[in-house]
Amino acid sequence: QVQLVESGGGLVQAGGSLRLSCAAPGSIFSGSTMHWYRQAPGEQREFVARITSGGNTNYAASVKGRFVISRNTAKNTVDLQMNSLKPEDTGVYYCNAWRTVYENYWGQGTQVTVSS
Numbered sequence: 297q298v299q300l301v302e303s304g305g306g307l308v309q310a311g312g313s314l315r316l317s318c319a320a321p322g323s324i325f326s327g328s329t330m331h332w333y334r335q336a337p338g339e340q341r342e343f344v345a346r347i348t349s350g351g352n353t354n355y356a357a358s359v360k361g362r363f364v365i366s367r368n369t370a371k372n373t374v375d376l377q378m379n380s381l382k383p384e385d386t387g388v389y390y391c392n393a394w395r396t397v398y399e400n401y402w403g404q405g406t407q408v409t410v411s412s
Contacts, residue, residue: 331391
C-alpha cells in the first residue's frame with residue numbers, strides 16, 4: 297500500500313511558525329490535488345488547505361492569511377508553512393492526495409502542538 301509521509305511537526309509557542317512537509321511517490325503526486333487536514337483531540341478531522349496540480353489553492357477561513365500551501369514538483373512534496381500559530385491550531389496534521397475516488401491516499405499524520 298502506498299502511503300504519504302508527513303514531517304515537520306513539533307511543539308511551538310503561540311505566535312511561532314512551523315513548516316510541514318508531505319512526501320509522495322511521483323506517480324501519485326503528479327496530477328493529484330494535495331490537501332492538509334487536521335484533527336484535534338475529540339474533534340472531527342477538518343480541512344485546512346489544498347493545492348491542485350495546476351497550483352490553485354484554497355484555505356479554511358481559520359487559517360487564511362497565516363498558512364501557505366505549496367508544492368515542489370522536483371521533490372514530489374507538498375508543504376504547509378504555518379505562521380502566527382495559535383493554541384487552537386493544535387492537532388494531528390494529515391496529508392492527503394486525491395486523483396479519483398479510487399486514487400485517494402493519506403499520510404500517518406504529524407503532531408503540531410502550540411502552547412500559550
